[in-house]
Amino acid sequence: MSLRYGILGLLSEWDASGYDIKKEFDDLMGVFWHSHLSQIYPELNKLEKEKFITSQSIPQEGKPDKKIYSITSKGKEVLIHWLLTPPEPPKIKDPFLMQAFFMDHIPADEVILKLKMYKKGREQRLEKIKHAVEERFMSIKERNVMKARIIISAAVLKRGIQQEVQYINWCEETIQLVESCKFLWDKNKQTEFQYTDVSDQLSAYFFNALDI
Amino acid sequence: MSLRYGILGLLSEWDASGYDIKKEFDDLMGVFWHSHLSQIYPELNKLEKEKFITSQSIPQEGKPDKKIYSITSKGKEVLIHWLLTPPEPPKIKDPFLMQAFFMDHIPADEVILKLKMYKKGREQRLEKIKHAVEERFMSIKERNVMKARIIISAAVLKRGIQQEVQYINWCEETIQLVESCKFLWDKNKQTEFQYTDVSDQLSAYFFNALDI
DNA sequence: GCTCCCATGTAATACGTTACATGATTGC
DNA sequence: GCAATCATGTAACGTATTACATGGGAGC
Known part of the structure; x- marks a missing residue:
């Protein structure tokens, strides 16, 4: 609607x-x-x-x-x-995160490959947005005017750029995490690992993000 | 699909x-x-x-x-x-950002109010997610096992939490931006402001986020 | 020759949401 | 008494995507 x-x-x-x-x-x-x-x-x-x-x-x-x-x-x-009026609640649908959530079913190298490919796509999108935003602000600077319209739209566009940047960062971090925990995907010795076997990697990964 | x-x-x-x-x-x-x-x-x-x-x-x-x-x-x-297989590209639909993009049409105080209300909703969602994630990890720690499943799902959940945190931060920053640029919404003297009148606020707002 | 851009639209299908239908149990 | 939780589903409606239809001009 x-x-x-x-x-x-x-x-x-x-x-x-x-x-x-x-x-x-x-x-x-x-x-x-x-x-x-x-x-x-x-x-x-x-x-x-x-x-x-x-x-x-x-x-x-x-x-x-x-x-x-x-x-x-x-x-x-x-x-x-x-x-x-209050906005409709956002309807989150992220097919890639959904795939990621179940990627314990595919080999670690495939996981890393998928993360890298997805990251690339996000980077391309980021470049496209940045380019469009820069163009917009060039013409605004030239005309040397300022309106509420410009401020508020800039804020929304910043959010868009931020989102891409942070998704890219997450991809990078997660690639590293999976690389350092590859052994967990190893089908031969998949049986019994303990929480403490990866607690260092986990706490590094979650550092500054969660407090669990 | x-x-x-x-x-x-x-x-x-x-x-x-x-x-x-x-x-x-x-x-x-x-x-x-x-x-x-x-x-x-x-x-x-x-x-x-x-x-x-x-x-x-x-x-x-x-x-x-x-x-x-x-x-x-x-x-x-x-x-x-x-x-x-490659995931479907995400289909972004964010009704709140869409509203925000056009909020130069409503008074600055209404804009700030809407941002505050939206921020609150996001905070509630964040608490809910954090709670669910904590519960999950408690039971994992207790059982003292570690699998690829746990690592990869943790990564996805981290992304979810990150997203909420960053949306909340954006709301805060944007509230401050609008507060410091309120005069632009003033209908009486809306006519002629120059880019330089807000360039300080803008560069502060965009600092570390964009390089324009 | 082929693809992309311009410029409009319709039709068929797929996906998603709200409302309807039923009904017992638990907690406030 | 009223709302929420458990538990299944169908029907109607609304939204979104893909395919179909047309056709000229520009650039490779």
């Missing part, structure tokens, strides 16, 4: 087409939401029927008309109303 | 009923997945039809029969196959 408000929020800043909106979702807004064109187009039609947005068609050569949407005052009202 | 593997993974550790599985999802596995009973029960039936799990009904008084599921060797095979 939040997609529509993401669209309204975006249109509260600038007029845009469905295609433009999708690019924003892939780009900066990607740190907190994602969506497909086949979901955005129907949602835009609904929002227009409900009079929260209006559109004007701009004819183009060789392409379908470009439909530029603008937010209405009614649309701004519902946006602000939504901003003041 | 990952729910089924979460169920299989869980059943690779111990036999369980749908109700038990739901509790695990709410509890420890909650750091990376969540699901409803009305989704778990049909999935269990599907998995049984596909011969990945088997069940035995245990009659009870005053309650419906308890159906205890066990994983089959075929089920273990598909679990391991899944563990070796």
Whole structure:
């Protein structure tokens, strides 16, 4: 139920087409939401029927008309109303962590490989976000203006970057942990290890993170 | 498509009923997945039809029969196959960050209030997770055994705790940022502020997080 | 020649959530 | 008395993803 408000929020800043909106979702807004064109187009039609947005068609050569949407005052009202209501609780779904949780079933080297590959993916994502954020702030610095909009969006983008950085750090730490505990995966002597056999590695790993 | 593997993974550790599985999802596995009973029960039936799990009904008084599921060797095979395939990319949806991104539309005091309320929710969640993790590790320490299973699940749970801690920190920092930049939300003199008017606050906020 | 970008959308399917249905037991 | 826990499930609805449909222009 939040997609529509993401669209309204975006249109509260600038007029845009469905295609433009999708690019924003892939780009900066990607740190907190994602969506497909086949979901955005129907949602835009609904929002227009409900009079929260209006559109004007701009004819183009060789392409379908470009439909530029603008937010209405009614649309701004519902946006602000939504901003003041408590957010839906986050619905955590992290397929990689789910796999990781059960990786005692695959060899330690495979575990390390998977962690390294996943880390790489996260690093690429981080670079992409950093690049987008830098571009945004360059143009803001040039225009030499400052608004609440800029501060609050910067805060959200910082959170996105932080998340990536910390996921990458976790991958690194966990690679080291698994490397130092490889023997536990060894099928031949898997039977009886004691807690104290790895308590040093465990406490190093958890140091400064938990207090168990 | 990952729910089924979460169920299989869980059943690779111990036999369980749908109700038990739901509790695990709410509890420890909650750091990376969540699901409803009305989704778990049909999935269990599907998995049984596909011969990945088997069940035995245990009659009870005053309650419906308890159906205890066990994983089959075929089920273990598909679990391991899944563990070796690349995970689906995470589908980020964070309704609170989406709201935050557009909070220049509501008064600064409301923004601070929302951040404080959200922070509180995260703190409660953190306490719940910490509690569950501590319980788990107590019983492991008592039994004085160590397996790959324990190490790898600990790593995932650490990630869950980290995430909460860092979200809470971000809330705090952002509350301070908004407090020190309140004047930007002031509707009367919203017109013309310069980048340099807040560059100190911004660089303090971004210090050690970004290098822009 | 092939892929990517632009630009719109529909249809079919898959996945997820809320509401409905039943009912005994335990604790506040 | 009321809510929570145990225990199973179905039905209706909502959201999200993939596949299908069209087609010109740019760059390799």
